[in-house]
Amino acid sequence: MFKPQIKIPATYMRGGTSKGVFFRLDDLPAEAQQPGAARDAILLRVIGSPDPYGKHTDGMGGATSSTSKTVILSKSQQADHDVDYLFGQVAIDKPFIDWSGNCGNLTSAVGSFAVSAGLVPADRIPENGTVVVRIWQVNIQKTIIAHVPITNGEVQETGDFELDGVTFPAAEVPIEFLDPADGEGAMFPTGNVVDELEVPGVGVFPATLINAGIPTIFVNAADIGYSGTELQGAINEDPKALAMFETIRAYGAVKMGLIKDIAEAESRQHTPKVAFVAAPASYSASSGKVVEANDIDLNVRALSMGKLHHAMMGTAAVAIGTAAAIPGTLVNLAAGGGERTAVTFGHPSGTLRVGAEAALVDGEWIVKKALMSRSARVLMEGWVRVPGDCF
Template sequence: MTHKPQIKIPATYMRGGTSKGVFFSLKDLPEVAQVPGEARDRLLLRVIGSPDPYGKQTDGMGGATSSTSKTVILSKSESPDHDVDYLFGQVSIDKPFVDWSGNCGNLSSAVGAFAINAGLVNAERIPENGIATVRIWQANIGKTIIARVPITDGAVQETGDFELDGVTFPAAEVQIEFMDPADGDGAMFPTGNVMDDLEVPGIGTLKATMINAGIPTVFVNGSDIGFTGTELQEAINGDDKVLAMFELIRAHGAVRMGLINSIDEAANRQHTPKVAFVAKPADYVSSSGKAIQASDIDLSVRALSMGKLHHAMMGTAAVAIGTAAAIPGTLVNLAAGGGDRNAVLFGHPSGTLRVGAEAKQVDGAWVVEKAIMSRSARILMEGWVRVPGDSF
């Protein structure tokens, strides 16, 4: 029997924030995968090792979690106002599905470094020493991201002493600015309200804040569904009944936000919206054993990604948290003590994270100019990834 040999494709394996993924330059992909469609999806699924009924992604580059089942495609931007176009694909672990409906805020922190190393940023924009400002067009949601990448002796500085909870080792700090973070071209609050009653059959009517900022997110109160906000992954991810409850909340929130027409469509839109629950500050011990004091945080937040409680916090969800915290009357704002604020420090399973955002009302609608947070990124491996030639 004759089988096509493997092909090799230039690729870089990078960590960005608390996620990692396989990065490609668009021009390096096989021609048939340089355009959106089934061939591209099949290629990326095979690279990551999905779908895997064993849930391990052993035969691919994925790490069997939503945080490590990710792909990025970059190209030099044709816009004079941007340096690079950034497309993110969230790869399902157990289904033959790549979700292109949203951004990855964590991997956004690695885009600038990759773009510089790949020659996608004009040389005159890169200082010999200092900070390179990389203007990123986030193609999934049509938004601008500004990455401020440290440069030493003309090269990206990856090592440093910046510590990020959820990441084991320190690295260089990369500041990320999410400009006009309201997702898509609709309202920041698609229901028109900063808080709604969300009816979820079998669960009841929950207070909810549904916001399009960073990534569409449905926030509920932890106390309304039996949680304190101090939970770690093992308290939720091993309970199929609890996970089904969160998926039901997510699906009904998606319908109310106008993202889908019926809850049946939620299965084909796994990446968005996110669902999260908030709680007032409380003492807890993070997954690394670090003691988090209630007095050190403004609130606690736990968020689910691709059907599982995230080990830290998705970057885009952090933008949603920061934005919602800046708007009086949202569940996030109330959990943080209410009132006006332009930054929030919240607790998550791996520790804490600070995110800033400034909100204002324009013609009766809430507007946020940008949300800001710091992450870190570094190359883990570079070279080629190999896939069977008949897999796409």
């Protein structure tokens, strides 16, 4: 006898260029309210993973790294915070959820959800204006501030803010990532803004290894045979290229101290990220829009969960803004070098502007916050259903 399906309250939301299934912690079955196998099993089934067909036909996932995401929210246990935000990146073809990092794009939806779900005290929400939502990012133990627009006492989702990589305009949600150096250690784990990275079968080339927003390995596009203007097909349809990037990621992760052996990289797919940078150059984005070289400071392409991202991960954008603000990093040099508080970079879907405030303190670079704007909206709300024997 097969158990019937159970239903779990859930909200399907877009945040930035990602979308995911959002849950309140206390709405999950009791077995899934704590980390562990039951929680992972339920969330895998919600998304539809593992799927050997790579389609997520039998789940809520979209079969890309940007759309295979889950979020668990609860009233914050931290002083001076409103909501605790836990993010799970669901693998598509493996029974695996990576809890090692944040999703910066979905952060913009966290603030909106927190307001709508009653996680922000009513007396802090204006009838019209903006409410500051104080988010504790549980994965990386960092504070994020979302400025959520309010109209007639409710979250304002519609608007004219356009974000490349998102089809329709919506309301702007400014986000501040405070002290964005990743929770796992120093901003530059090797102590250098540029290192020589030796990758067997690929070569020896400079790399900037940074923990900011999310651990990221930056390399020069030209050093690995690219121009920096590539779209998804140039990378994702080339198995040799994907294997090369995964090898770079594994050896970079070891050098960053995130793993001890390259074999561990397979069980840590979400972090670190790999990105390649180049000086400004014109190209046609995936939408057909022409990005002019004089409209950007540099080009950046980044991989997420083994594939070139269709736009830019929010956390990687934080890493880009942070690295750009620090003289001598590969990101800073690609943008022309010198001191800068913001950059506009080209990505496969268009452009994005991100800012950061950096200072040299006792010989070490400190970034107090990184800033960017996103948008978010509810796509569907109600319940998701999963078989009662899936966990």
